[in-house]
Amino acid sequence: MRITIFYFAIFIASIVSAQQTPTLNLDFEQISENKPSQWNSFGGDDYKVNIDSTVVKQGNYSASIESIKKGKDFSAWGFTIPATFGGKKIKLTGYVKTENVSDGYGGLWMRIDPQVGFDNMNNRGIKGSTDWKKYEIELDLKPNEATNIVVGGILVGKGKIWIDDLEVTVDGKSLDKAPPKKLSGAQKDTAFDEGSQFSISKPTTQQLKNLTVLGKVWGFLKYHHPAVAIGDINWDYELFRVMEDIAFAKADSERDQRILKWIDSYGTIPKCKKCKETDDEAYLKPDNAWMASNGISEALQERLQYIYINRYQGKHYYIDKTPRVGNPVFSNENTYASMKYPDTGFRLLSLYRYWNMIHYYFPYKDVMDKDWNAVLGEYIPQFINAKNELEYEIAALQLIGDIKDTHANLWGGDDQWEATKGSKFPPVHIQFIENKLVVVDFYNPEMKSSLDLELGDAIIAIKGVPASKIIEEKIPYYPASNHEARMRDISSEILKGDGESLDLTVLRDGKEIKIKMPLYERKELDIYGWYREPEDGVKSYKMLPDNIGYITLANITREDPKSISKEFLNCKGIIIDIRNYPSAFMPFALGQFIAPRGTEFVKFTRPNLKNPGEFVMGSPLMIGAGNIAKDKFKGKVVVLVNELSQSQAEYTAMAFRAAPNSTIIGSTTAGADGNVSSILLPGGLRTMISGIGVFYPDGSPTQRVGIVPDIEVKPTIKGIKEGRDELIEKAIEIIGS
Template structure:
């Protein structure tokens, strides 16, 4: 919730302002970014931390802001490469020597021949930019030599095993984020995604174009808040629902957050939750015993915030894999507004009305409103049982499954994120045999940009933690119905994949899940900020894509405004009706 609140602050500050245009050459700075990234990941002086590559950029960046012609630009690129040491490649490059190296396909280079095994490796990086016209033959040659001379070495910038960690200097205590540090933030983020994000090719945006467009924006972001906004916009371009703004420890923003947290105690959260239908915002839950507004009321404006405008800009600052997830995130953002009182412009009875709500709710009430209430398992009727897999604990699930073992149908609710490891019992519940749940590729530490296929034996999900469920000597053979929506993300989608792998008769009811699965890595940028992204290339066992698609329901059921007004759970009701018809 803290992350949502920070995002809300930033969105509410997004007022269009006139800015002085930068004279910066975006193509040249984009070229510098790629050169810097190549050296960071493939030159031994940087991977072994013999050279402070951040400092080299910070010190020399101001020279690239000047107006540079072709010769001056390449001279400065050569000078920054000289900081790597071992400058033997500065000799004059003949046409024959240049063509000999530039024409070679990457997979033919001695160090990269392993890429020919396409069943085991996936190459997600291209070095074709080295041949861009902004670079001289001498610079192209030197960049190619970094690759041809490369010997596999585990970079000191990488930690962790299958899931990589990217430890960096966060520059938390800077008094201000000057342009060289802002560019370092852009270069770090862009290159980490370029080399380690497996779904770059699935984005709506060309990653090279994103870089060029971002250069002038980061150059002009002359305050800490503007810098954060540009980073958030940059992170939204990867179209990954794991790609969210994580936290900040910068003293300026920490102080601002402390002030905001103090205001929340004096003020409070908005006493309503909201649902979006297209671009229409409707009250879905009232958190007060008596209130100014009712469930089903259409809200046009909250205080000074036009909700249609809020919806339009929300996707610019929040990475989302699908439109369904964008809607879900926007609903959370609206539901976390806080103030001492709220003025609502609503549409009701074919007319607009202004209503003021002077009462608010505390944090505990707001958090509790996001979760379904117990019981988390119960018999719907003699033939159908219900289990909320997002809330139920391990021991309670064991008890529920014993009670339901003779039911014809069990409905599992996966509309959310599991609070426990209880779903890992499912393979024992549904089958005695091991099944492949997923296949995936993980980043190759020694070859940034390459992903290596992992053995499927670890993807059976029959873990020792589930041993208490070995009492199920006779596996459940009835029908399984799973409720899903865009609140199901990551681990939740893995649970859905377990159902698909281990259950002979499973039906998904609701709307598509988020479409973001695979373990998360984090990028640290100057100013003490962190941004997450999905770092594993995760698929169904047959290779079908999950990212940006999600689990698609067999029975599509969308909530309606009328259903919300009547207090219905339309997805659950559809599942019960399906179970009844299946019996017939």
């Protein structure tokens, strides 16, 4: 079992928090109510977490995590330390002992909030049975961004681990000797911590225009003006200082004069000697057309153009990019998580922040359905009129949906929206087959005999309401790149609820049957295991009849390609199943076995942070080189994909498609490729975007399009009822032909 860094971090973000520096109980010697004081445990229900007085490294106690049942998830201990100190590097050291750890790993973990740094030893985790040994994790502290440090131990998969005698140091010194945090000018400004002091009801047409212009000018200055970029002023709070004055201007000319006065207050901008014109070959170019809309005066247009021409070129306080990959990092963004229902000003701040992030740093702005320039004004009334937490979350969800990116959804902080779906789950996996909601599998096979549902049942009504009507109502609330991904996500939640059961009408062999389907707590079902590891304890590869190799990436390990390249070298053909999310990164490790050296398969667009809005296309990447596969596979390769194939799965499919004699079969994938960039919004909302553009070597797009199969093969209701995998059958046919 493996867990992605993102989902692990998102899950635990709401579990551990701290308001003041605790006494550091990192040796587990302080016990309260039979647990280590100030520690939290979290994760799957297949685990027991305890204090242990018999197996210790030092003192009287250690902390343990032990798998029970299948152990197909993870569990962790966590301790939170407020980041009130400065320094360059923070290090966690501690002792770990393991017993029979398999199908995963054990180890230490450390996270710096909000999304500053993370390491859970997933690439060097401890396996098997080991005695006490000292381990360490070191991360860049980035004190101006860090708010909390969370440390602990983790067990992924089966077995048992103990942790003891942990220590946290900064630049080699204990925390009590670490230097104090040097706050930026922006962090020192606390004037609006209790609220924006802005309100408006029933805005007039003029006021809506004013707020639209203000939001765009505010965002433009955020990413271009030197006074903002260096971090000496809190740009969120600067908005609140002028919001009322500008919003209630009675005419365009009055508004623009007030904006010009506001800009002047930050001083003159010297001529920029390093600013370059936009590259003629840029894939996306800055879009400043909005400056000539909403009655903006020539004087204000000229001032904004001057700022653009002489824009900031140094290290920016609010925008950075990841090393090597180059997707945007939206830094120093306060989530205002304590404001579950932000006031009017903070709700508008949320809209402004998101609109400008997308406008300047989203690589796929050109493939949206809407004109993004018009979106800000469209949503201002909805954000103003959101009268409670749920309506605010829905407004944000619909705004996010407009960028048409399956990576973009509400991934945290949306408590009220999630509550509307219900907390209990169906015992079956549902997919759209032949345009019907069909039962395709049971999460827990042992439940099959006790349920009235059968494979191939088509659900036509839920609580007496036609399924088609419910689906139509849900579509606006499920952001996605394409129809396939949206239907996938709807099907995964359409049968959730809060009761003990759900009344369904199913179509079985042409007859309508009414049944009562029980609902279960998440912990009672193996939903995660079904998706990530369909066969417990079984290797990721096997030989099928007629000398055909089969590989699933659902539970592949970094070590597997070496064995695969030996065992499958003389196969008639290989089937690679990517109807899942790969548990290890395989484009190069496995790609070098099936593709010649120098095979191009992808190229990227990345943002130019020195010219917000510009994305430049890079050179193609290649597969085929490496040390694992000295001999290349010469036979046919058939790759299986469907709507469950997303992001890394799609990227991997692109790599394998480039191999000679390869064929992609199945159905269109989720259409969300590229490393993700996180976005934090007021009210503690968390979302993401695809942060770089991903294209085939010839420039053909993948976003929204997905990986379109060479041969479309979709499951049928008949095939599901008969327990057949029609994609594998087709793959065998292709290899044998």
